[in-house]
Amino acid sequence: MTNAVEFDNIDVIFGDRQADALALLDQGKNRSEIQEATNNILGVADVSFNVPQGEICVLMGLSGSGKSSLLRCVNGLNKVSRGSLRVRHGDENDVTDVTxxxxxxxxxxxxxxxxMVFQQFALLPWRTVAENVGFGLELRGMNAKQRDEVVREKLALVGLDEWASKYAHELSGGMQQRVGLARAFATDAPILLMDEPFSALDPLIRNRLQDELLDLQDKLNKTILFVSHDLDEAMKLGNSIAIMEGGYVVQHGTPEDIALRPANDYVADFVAHMNPVNILRGRAIMQRATKEQRNGSGNFAIEDEDIQITVENGVIKSAQSGENGALKLINYDGTLPAHLDAxxxxxxFVADDTVLLKNLVEMREITQNPVILTREGRLSGTLGRREFFASLT
Known part of the structure; x- marks a missing residue:
């Protein structure tokens, strides 16, 4: 997989004694010790990880952990004191080292x-919505006709095409943030930097915008670095999460890695009160099928041996319940059939093993039966009572 952004041993020091501060960092001194000795601030320390093209990486941590400092290195708003930061754009050979x-x-x-999409919207109050969205294109020198076409397209994308002539003060907070998104999309930049863009909004609006961002990401396939201090938001949005403390990345991995295998007590404290149904996927909690079951043919039992599954060359053919007889197989395609309301x-249900636990719980609630999980059409595992209870605890 091609990387869009590559952080390679990044250090960021704020102050005029950077050489002295870096020497102390190399000696293992922490942020307070470096500040006391040099009056310089350690922003980021020895950060190395990659962000693949088309993925959302969430940088999270407590206030002052270094997440915004690291984000702003990507477009050069913060100067890197040491290390290499490569941004790939265009083809694979088109790489810029920001440092x-x-x-x-x-x-x-x-x-x-x-x-970049900012936390406080950063809209120009004397410009209309359309003029704000087209501002970057105007700076680029695009003519008015082309600019208007792009602006109309991006406003329609975020559902604000009827608000083009309004001003920022006439819009709600959520709508203003959508204008910021449209302005970023208008540049057609493949990489988006989002610095706590939803944190100033109330929970309902924030949740709605998170959903809208995921829908837009499905259409646009951007590479997004997203700063957040909210673990539920990070788990919902991120393909990967980098948790920061004192300038360091203390753990980088998938949401499931973070939730199930916290690297230290700091990360464990973050995940202690999370809601697992919005994070865990079937593959993380299922009873895995054996190699023979995944690829072979035959019958095997699940759910306390009350249900028998028939498999041919790893493909589910039928299911039989000792209590209810033959069971009808329903493939889950992202939505539950409308007629299944009781x-x-x-x-x-048969579902892909990447489906979220919250959707799997809904399936279980309807059928009171296990859920069969597949990968690329072949049996992957099953979720019975034991796996559901274990995942929730």
Missing amino acids: TCNAQTLRTLRREHVA TDNSII
Whole structure:
């Protein structure tokens, strides 16, 4: 997989004694000790990880952990004191090292390849919604006709095409944030930097915008670095999460890695009160099928041996309940069939093993039966009572 952003041993020091501060960092001194000795602030320390193209990486941690400081290195708003930060755009060979590029290259990177969405919207109050969305294109020198076409398209994308002539003060907070999104999308930059963009909004609006962002990501396939201090938000949005403490990345991995295998007590404290139904996927909690079951043919039992599954070359063919007889197989495609609004234990769901626990719980509630999980059409595992109870505790 091609990486869009590569952090390689990144250190960021704020102050005029950077060499002294870096020497102390190399000696293992922490942020307070470096500040006491040099009056310089350690922003980021020895950060190395990659963000693949088309994925959302969430940077999270407590206030002052270094997440915004690291984010702003990607477009050069914060200067890297030591290390290499490579941004890939265009084809695989088109790479810019933000730490060494000249001013003109950095300006081009900001105009065309990396867009930013701010926490406080940063809309120009004397400009209309349409003029705010087209501002970056105007700076780029795009003519008015082309600019208007792009602006109309991006406003429609975020559901604000009827608000083009309004001003920022006439919009709600959530709508203003959508204008910020449209402005970032208008540049057609492949990489988006989002610095706590939803944290100033109330929980209902924030949740709605999170859903909208995921829908837009399905259509646009951007690479997004997203700063958050909210674990539920990070778990919902992130393909990967980097948890920061004192300038360091203390754990980087998938939401499931973070939730199930916290690297230290700091991470464990973060995940202690999370809601697992919005994070865990079937593959993390299922009873895994054996190699023979995944690839072979035959019958095997699940759910206390009350249900028998028939498999041919790893493909589910039928299911039989000792209590209810033959069960109808229903393939879950992302939504539950509209007619299934009450308990019906004559059916059994078959779902991909990447489906979220919250959706699997809904299936279980309807059927009172296990859920059969597949990967690329072949049996992957099953979720019975034991696996559901274990996942929730």
